[in-house]
Amino acid sequence: MSIRRMKKIGSGLLTAGLLLTLAACGNAADSGGESAGKGNGDVTEIDIFQFKVEFKDQFEALAKKYEEENEGIKINIETVGGGSDYGAALKSKFSSGNEPNIFNIGGPEDVTMWLDSLSDLSDTEAAKQALEGTLTGATKDGKVLGLPYNIExxxxxxxxxxxxxxxxxxxxxxxxxxxxxxxxxxxxxxxxxxxxxxxxxxxxxxxxxxxxxxxxxxxxxxxxxxxxxxxxxxxxxxxxxxxxxxxxxxxxxxxxxxxxxxxxxxxxxxxxxxxxxxxxxxxxxxxxxxxxxxxxxxxxxxxxxxxxxxxxxxxxxxGVPMYWGVNPKGTEAEIQASKDFLDYLYTTEEGKQIVLEDFKFVPAYKGFDTNKISDPLSKDVYTYYTEGKTTxxxxxxxxxxxxxxxxxxxxxxxxxxxxxxxxxxxxxxxxxxxxxx
Structure with a gap:
C-alpha cells in the first residue's frame, strides 16, 4: 500500500498515509440536492478515483457487475498509483473542477486537508460494521469521514x-x-x-x-x-x-x-x-x-x-492503508449511490466474497469468514494480528x-x-x- 502509492503501495498496508475517482461532483450543475445524477435520463454516475493498482482489474469487474444488478447506476473508475503520486493527482483532479464522488484519504493529515470534501459516513452500514480501531484515523469531531479499505x-x-x-x-x-x-x-x-x-x-x-x-x-x-x-x-x-x-x-x-x-x-x-x-x-x-x-x-x-x-x-x-471518502458536493442521488456502493462492497454476502476471494483483502469489517483468506501473506498478516504480534x-x-x-x-x-x-x-x-x- 500508500501513502500515496501503497502497492507500489499499493503495489498493503498498508495499507499506511491508504484515491478513488468516480465523480465529477464538484461541477455538477444540480449540486443543490436534486435527485438526478450526472449523465442522461435517470442514470446516476459515480466517479471513483482510487490508488490501489494491484486490484484494479478486479475492482473494475466488480463495478460492472454492480451496474448490471443496479439499473440506473453507472460507475467510472480511474486508478492512479504504482509509480505515480496519488496525492498530487488527487489535488490536480479537484483543482481541475472534475471532482470525484469517491476518493481515497490516508488518515488524520488527509482528513484535515480534505475536510470540506468529505461527507459524514457515520450512518452507513459499513461504518457500523468496521472493526474496533479501524475508523480512528478518519474520524473527526465524532464524524466518520472515511471507511477503511482493508487491513494490511x-x-x-x-x-x-x-x-x-x-x-x-x-x-x-x-x-x-x-x-x-x-x-x-x-x-x-x-x-x-x-x-x-x-x-x-x-x-x-x-x-x-x-x-x-x-x-x-x-x-x-x-x-x-x-x-x-x-x-x-x-x-x-x-x-x-x-x-x-x-x-x-x-x-x-x-x-x-x-x-x-x-x-x-x-x-x-x-x-x-x-x-x-x-x-x-x-x-x-x-x-x-x-x-x-x-x-x-x-x-x-x-x-x-x-x-x-x-x-x-x-x-x-x-494497519489501514487508506480510506474511502465520499464527496458531499455531488447531487443527493450521487452521494447516496456512493454510500450504497461502499455498503455493498463490505456488508453484503456477494461483496464480502469478492473482497476476500478476488481482491485478496484482509477485511477491516465484521461478518467475514476469515477462514477464506486465501493467500499466504494475508494469512500471515491475519495470524500476526490475531496473536497480538503487531504494531x-x-x-x-x-x-x-x-x-x-x-x-x-x-x-x-x-x-x-x-x-x-x-x-x-x-x-x-x-x-x-x-x-x-
Whole structure:
C-alpha cells in the first residue's frame, strides 16, 4: 500500500498515509440536492478515483457487475498509483473542477486537508460494521469521514524454499540481529543458491523507506497511536539507532545500487524470480508475485518481522492503508449511490466474497469468514494480528509529505554515502518541527 502509492503501495498496508475517482461532483450543475445524477435520463454516475493498482482489474469487474444488478447506476473508475503520486493527482483532479464522488484519504493529515470534501459516513452500514480501531484515523469531531479499505501488514517478505536450502529457520528470526545473521548466511551461500544478493532494498521508492521503514521504528515512540503522531510538535527518533541498523542491513546485503531499485525491479524482476531471498513489502504484493511465479506465491512466501530489539520483537506493522471518502458536493442521488456502493462492497454476502476471494483483502469489517483468506501473506498478516504480534501505522499521522520527501529522500543520500545518519535524523527532525509550528 500508500501513502500515496501503497502497492507500489499499493503495489498493503498498508495499507499506511491508504484515491478513488468516480465523480465529477464538484461541477455538477444540480449540486443543490436534486435527485438526478450526472449523465442522461435517470442514470446516476459515480466517479471513483482510487490508488490501489494491484486490484484494479478486479475492482473494475466488480463495478460492472454492480451496474448490471443496479439499473440506473453507472460507475467510472480511474486508478492512479504504482509509480505515480496519488496525492498530487488527487489535488490536480479537484483543482481541475472534475471532482470525484469517491476518493481515497490516508488518515488524520488527509482528513484535515480534505475536510470540506468529505461527507459524514457515520450512518452507513459499513461504518457500523468496521472493526474496533479501524475508523480512528478518519474520524473527526465524532464524524466518520472515511471507511477503511482493508487491513494490511508488512515486514520482510521472504522465500521459504531458499531459506530451507540455506538452513535458516525463519521462525527463529525475531530481532534485527537474527535478521542480520540470516542475511550473512545467504550472502555466503548466494552462488550455490542462485542469488544476486540476499536482499532487495528498493530505495528509489521513497514510500518504502520513508513511510514503511520509518514507521517500524517510530511506532513505539508514539505508542502505536496515529493521533499522537499527528498531534506531536516534534519527533525524537528514540529508536533511531535501530532504524539505522535496519537500513544498513537492508542496504549492505542488497542488489546495488539501491537508489536505482524501483518496485518493478524489486518485486517483478528480483524477488518473484528467486534472485533475492528477502525484501521489505506487505501482503498487497501477493498478486504481483502470483502473476509471475504462482508456485512461489502460493507455496513459498512468508513475512518476517521488522522489530525494535527489546521493544517490539517478533512483530509486524499492521494497519489501514487508506480510506474511502465520499464527496458531499455531488447531487443527493450521487452521494447516496456512493454510500450504497461502499455498503455493498463490505456488508453484503456477494461483496464480502469478492473482497476476500478476488481482491485478496484482509477485511477491516465484521461478518467475514476469515477462514477464506486465501493467500499466504494475508494469512500471515491475519495470524500476526490475531496473536497480538503487531504494531501500529503511525505514518498516517506524519506531516504531509514528510515521510517520503524528507525521510525517504534523506535515506537516499545516506545509502549513497552523501549524508551521515546524524544528518538524516537532523533534517527529519527540523522538517517535522517546521511543519508542525
Amino acid at each position: 501488514g508488512y515486514g520482510v517478505v521472504y522465500n521459504k524454499e531458499i531459506f530451507a536450502k540455506a538452513g535458516i529457520d525463519a521462525t527463529q528470526i525475531k530481532t534485527l540481529d537474527d535478521l542480520e545473521s540470516a542475511a550473512k548466511i545467504l550472502e555466503d551461500k548466494k552462488a550455490e543458491l542462485g542469488l544476486e544478493a540476499p536482499f532487495a532494498l528498493a530505495a528509489k521508492e521513497l514510500w518504502i523507506t520513508g513511510l514503511h521503514s520509518s514507521n517500524a521504528f517510530l511506532n513505539a515512540e508514539f505508542d502505536n497511536d496515529v493521533m499522537k503522531a499527528f498531534e506531536s510538535k516534534t519527533v525524537e527518533f528514540k529508536y533511531g539507532e535501530q532504524f539505522k541498523k535496519y537500513i544498513d542491513i537492508s542496504n549492505q546485503y542488497s542488489v546495488q545500487p539501491t537508489n536505482s531499485l524501483d518496485y518493478s525491479q524489486q518485486m517483478e524482476q528480483l524477488f518473484s524470480n528467486g534472485k533475492v531471498a528477502m525484501t521489505q513489502q506487505g501482503n498487497w504484493v501477493y498478486s504481483t508475485i502470483e502473476s509471475i511465479n504462482p508456485e512461489l506465491a502460493n507455496d513459498n512466501i512468508g513475512l518476517l518481522p521488522i522489530p525494535i530489539d527489546g521493544v517490539t520483537e517478533g512483530t509486524i506493522p499492521v 501500529g501505522w503511525v505514518f498516517m499521522g506524519y506531516p504531509a509529505g514528510w515521510g517520503e520527501q524528507t525521510v525517504g529522500a534523506e535515506i537516499q543520500k545516506y545509502v549513497a554515502e552523501k549524508a551521515t545518519w546524524e544528518e538524516v535524523v537532523e533534517a527529519a527532525q527540523k522538517k517535522w518541527a517546521e511543519e508542525r509550528k
